Amino acid sequence: MKAYVGIDLGSTTTKAVVLDDAGATLGRGITNSRSNYALACEVALGEALIAARFGLLDRELAAAGMPEAERSRRLAALGLRFRGRQYLAQLEVFRRIAARIVAHDLLARGVAPVVDGMLDRMAGEARTLFAEGASRKSDFFRDLAGSRFLQLAEEVSRDGAAAFDRLVGVFDKAILEVENTPSGAEDFGTHARAASADLEDAPDALRRAVEAVASVPLQVASSVGTGYGRQTLPFPKEQIRSEILCHGLGAHAMFPGTRTVLDIGGQDTKAIQVDDRGIVTSFQMNDRCAAGCGRYLGYIADEMNLGLHELGPMACNSSRPVRINSTCTVFAGAELRERLSLGEKREDILAGLHRAIILRAMSLLARSGGVANEFTFTGGVAKNPAAVDALRGLIRENYGEVAMNISPDSIYTGALGAALFAWRDARRGEEAAA
């Protein structure tokens, strides 16, 4: 079947969305952007195509008469086993690369059996890691394998089996290469069959559906790329669209009533006005300086030794937000340290910092033409509850009551818009040919 692909190459993550013939979303994929943009695209697209096949599985099971609740339960279980299988496949790639690195490093040779032993343990734990209800802080292999590898390295170095630094060195070298090596993790048929075999109670209908979907040829009929790295995408010029247009169209597809879109990404913030067809009528974006973007929060998280995802919830506990005037990322770090030394509470300072970045966004919104009903907030920062609270408050103050949309899939807005452009382009091409 034909698939239509949109790829959003962001500064932090690369996203892909796959649409079917009717323009409906079949699957989404995400990966961390690497220095190798082409590979980041390939990985995100691979993920999206797998997700698309899961989408097809759902349709197959529905056609076989399986009720929705059961479908979603069974596909979730299959999905977890599938991810476990992908994880194992990547561990094997890691093992191969690490073995080569160790063999070429005279000083590290002694650690070969230790590394092997650690990887054996990690492989053994894969089932538990991807069990129902297990918590994983990230879905990226680098993070999952990295945090466990470091724990194990600490453990074995305490026992004197190998020096901690040496093991970390092996990981750091190997992971770069792993990320730049296609792992075969996108091999749907192999992993899906193995995953369904891992499920004790998989009904025949599921196995049959897996077989049926694994044999469907998914042909990418048209692709459009967007995002900061779009110029480096392996697409011809006419298949590249500005992320402003893609975010506008993507937000319109998610919430057709949208008239104003705010996207706060890793290194830029965009305020976009769209009409009733999702066509961009005006936009403003940050200039020269990325203060007030996602990276600002990343920097603050580093300063406070916190995870990026911990910032928002902590700031939400504030009862007396501190007024932070500086929106310069570096000055904000200095202000943060000063406030901490004055004894201000971390949550109050964080609430102030969130408000400061939203104030930058408010200025862009104002300059782009204000906030009209409905308003849609997208980008990585839309997942941060404190940023959302600050934005909601400031919008009410400045523009009155406005409906505010935030999709759980908001990170895919740009890729969705790009995929819709790909779909439209292909349809226009077909109409012209007819």
Next chain:
Amino acid sequence: MNPSAAMKDGSQLRQKEMIAEHYSRLAHSPHTGEKSVYTFVPGNLTELVRSFDLLPVLPEINALQSAMRGKSKDYIAIAEKLGHSEDVCTYVKCDVGMKRSGNLGPTGEHLPDPDLLLLSYTGCFTFMKWFELLKEEYKAPVAMLHVPYQAEGRITTAARDYVVRQLKESVIPKLEQVSGRKYDEDKLKEMLARSSRAEDDLVHVLESAKHRPSPIDAYFGGVYYIGPIFTAFRGTEEAVGYYRALRSEVDERIAMGKGPVTPDGEMERERFRLVVEGPPNWTSFRQFWKMFADEGAVVVASTYTKVGGVYDNGFRHDPERPLETLAEYCLGCYTNLNLPTRVDMLCRYVEEYGADGLLVNSIKSCNSFSAGQLMMLREVERRTGRPAGFVESDLVDPRYFSAANIKNRLESYFQMIEQKRAGGAA
């Protein structure tokens, strides 16, 4: 990076020569005994200055020429060492830095110290501060010409008389004193008659952009076209000859159905027609132009090419009313117009030149030009129904040209126009 040599048409080469000759003449003035008057571009009094056989020096032009030749960064750094803040007009800093590094002009030749600073104050408050600084630097006398802002959107008789009175009572006596010559009205009239002829040809060239495809780029190419008339040549035979030649060059392009010449070659296909408000960026001029040319975007009208003086509303220097016409010229230059008049002008350009929309290049260090631009943009958008775009850069400070950001915005804007045209189908 080793960019290939820029493609230039005949007129562009000629104007480059003219400007180089002028710098050379200035460099030799200590030997020839010619005296120089420093002054500003908007509403300049070139004919009057030259009627006294004085040579005009335009610090704004020195600054932009220095930027195009990659020298402004160091000059700005020198000015900042002297204590000028980062936010000060970068033309001023570039000029001060150039003076302090030996006053070598953009062509590498020495510029003479001013015998007079002719401070024609037209719409830019910084001008006053700028020459206050130069007065200290050079210990030179200042002639102040205060030009009232066109607050009511028209030139009032009182305003014109006020400027004429200053010309008579203050500017001309100062010019007489510096030059040692008497005011020669007949000579001035002859010059004004030549100005008017050159102005006719310039307007013809600028209005040629109404053709499809436009034979010229009225912004990037336009700054070359206005070079001679806004700098030191208005009223001279050279200017008359230059504009005559330019006119026939452009007519030839129209006859052949050709688009504009860009530094990277002739533009093959005109995809977007734009009106641009705001000065160009001078440090990355060619790169900035290429961002337009690569997308097939042609600027069909710009307000920047009217900063010296506005001619396409019918104004011509009138030899029969020499001082009155100079006053009207000063009062009518673009920087001296109020915001509603600027909006009217932009809307008229969008309509008359069949533009797809308005693009604003807002200048970081020029508050007098940038104030109100977003309001103007919204109003033009509202009245014409055509989409507007907004980019930001600077005049001569290379630190404020963020290529990736500007390119991103420009491409988004071009695609926005395309999407609008296709009614959402693109």
